[in-house]
Amino acid sequence: MKITKILITGGVVFIAVVLLAGFGCKKVDTTTTGAANQEAVELEYWRLWDDSTAFDDIISEYEGSHPNIKINYHKMTVDEYENEVVTKLAAGEGPDVFSIHNTWVPRYIDKISTMPDEGLVSYITVKSGCKTTTQKTQSQQMTVQEYEDTFPDVAQTDFLGTTKDESAVSKNVILGIPLSIDTLALYYNKELFNSASIAKPPATWVDFQNYVQDLTRKDIYGDLKISGAAIGTAENINRAVDIMYLLMLQTGTKMVNDEKTEAVFDKPVQDASGESIPTGLNALQFYTEFANPKKVVETWNPKQDYSIDAFAKGTTAMMFNYSYKIAELETKAPNLIYDIAPVPQPTDITAKVNYANYWGEVVAKNSDHQVEAWDFLQFLAKKESQKKYLDATGRPAAHKDLIEEQLSDPVLGVFAKQTLSAKSWYQADNAGIENDFIKMIEDVVYNRATLEESIHNAATTVSELMKND
Structure with a gap:
């Protein structure tokens, strides 16, 4: 009797577990970012002035949503920076992403790429019920109009360029992303x-x-x-x-x-x-x-x-x-x-x-991962990313929304008030x-x-x- 009761009870439990599992599959409907079908990519990021701590949270957040992309940040000294950048780029090596001063753009115009027309293609893992599928997605590119709405006139003067498309028609292009404007x-x-x-x-x-x-x-x-x-x-x-x-x-x-x-x-x-x-x-x-x-x-x-x-x-x-x-x-x-x-x-x-007087983040023309590098720069252009950078460094803002927020700052307010009327040549x-x-x-x-x-x-x-x- 006891053996029979145990077997019956066990069978009921087994059936219940199976039924619950089955009903659970039908209720699951989630989407997670994955690296399915994507090669691992490492981006070399070279800069001056700021320690890696200024970018730790930003890079961690970006890598979290792009598991196949790893960003290696390198802070360099003033004495070595430009010579190292130029030498490595000439040798087909060096950084994927790096900083240039706003007055350097004419000298680097043949060394940097413009933002591509199409965004980063990535893949997401979609779970629906008991079925898991991989779907292709593509990030939206920042338009020139969005750039003008986001950054002051001086950044537009320095980091917007002109090129010709396949039909020889001139078009405006984005050359770089400022994080701060002094x-x-x-x-x-x-x-x-x-x-x-x-x-x-x-x-x-x-x-x-x-x-x-x-x-x-x-x-x-x-x-x-x-x-x-x-x-x-x-x-x-x-x-x-x-x-x-x-x-x-x-x-x-x-x-x-x-x-x-x-x-x-x-x-x-x-x-x-x-x-x-x-x-x-x-x-x-x-x-x-x-x-x-x-x-x-x-x-x-x-x-x-x-x-x-x-x-x-x-x-x-x-x-x-x-x-x-x-x-x-x-x-x-x-x-x-x-x-x-x-x-x-x-x-x-x-x-x-x-x-x-400021710097812009650019993508090397000889980079094998220009699309991924530009996707990261677009992430840097977001208000949330820029605020994290400013909070970590205490620098004057480049993003128009953050400039407005800094106007009342007892230290940076003076600089914020001047940014929108700043010029270069x-x-x-x-x-x-x-x-x-x-x-x-x-x-x-x-x-x-x-x-x-x-x-x-x-x-x-x-x-x-x-x-x-």
Whole structure:
């Protein structure tokens, strides 16, 4: 009896389990990302500045939804980076994804790929009832319009290009994705401002000239004791050429011709009334007068300490720089009482002009995995990914939605306010052009050439660089 009861009970349990399992299959309807029919792909990602921790969460999330793709992140030093990138790319090796400065685009245009028309093809595992199938799916590509809706004008200028399709019809293409956009800002010493009874930073360049005179202090021998601002020379001012670029762009200087074959910043431009204005020359004169002992605005000279050191020591009241110098300044002078303001603007300007300095993520043209690399970059372009990056690094935003969120930030708000009005200009060889501008400034400061000769010589040498491009 007991044996029979046990057998019957066991049979009932077995049938119940089978029935429940069967009914359970009918209720299952799930979709999971899988790597079915997909080869394993490793993407090499090279960058400067940021440790891997800035990308850990982003990469982990991307790899989680793309199990067949592994991203190897490498942070490199400034000294080795560009030489290593160029050497490896020339050898058909190197990174799949890497960063280039916004001024490097002309030099790298033949080394980077454009976003492909079709997105990444992947496969998902679909479970329906007791049946499992593999389905093909394709990611949607970011359109040029979506890019314009997402990133500021300066990114569109630098990282949108033009190519021709199979029918020889021109079309706009995406070259790179920015994660952050920095802008030149004004750092000022609040204690020196208070001592000079100056309540707020200069809004215009006329204000700036007046403040410089109020802040500058000289000893009985006429030597500078306190400088009003680090401006006027080149060699002892960090990013001096960027200040020069800013002034030229603010005054409406046309930097290169429309064909991008010649530098024209030495040539006058016509204003609304048809009058020819030597805007580039005027900008150079304005800048170098701050290092001219014959001018009332003299406040700097080649003997001054390097601009960042002078500001850190409290021997100059103002300097121009980017947000990435905050950390260095906090290390050099943790007790310095200072603030950051937007750069001054011309009094008669109709629209504000600021100067951008930033990097974009690009895909190597020789990569065997361009589609996968671009899919990852599109993931980086998403607001959520960009926010994770900004939270990890404390940098100014590039995504328009995040720029808006940073406007009220006590530190980054200044930079966020300038991003939408930031500009850059076409530089065929940014390093060579920087050297030419340094020489132009120093030739004026040391009286080696007149203003007219200096700017003409610079335009000539920059034009030569453009011909060799």
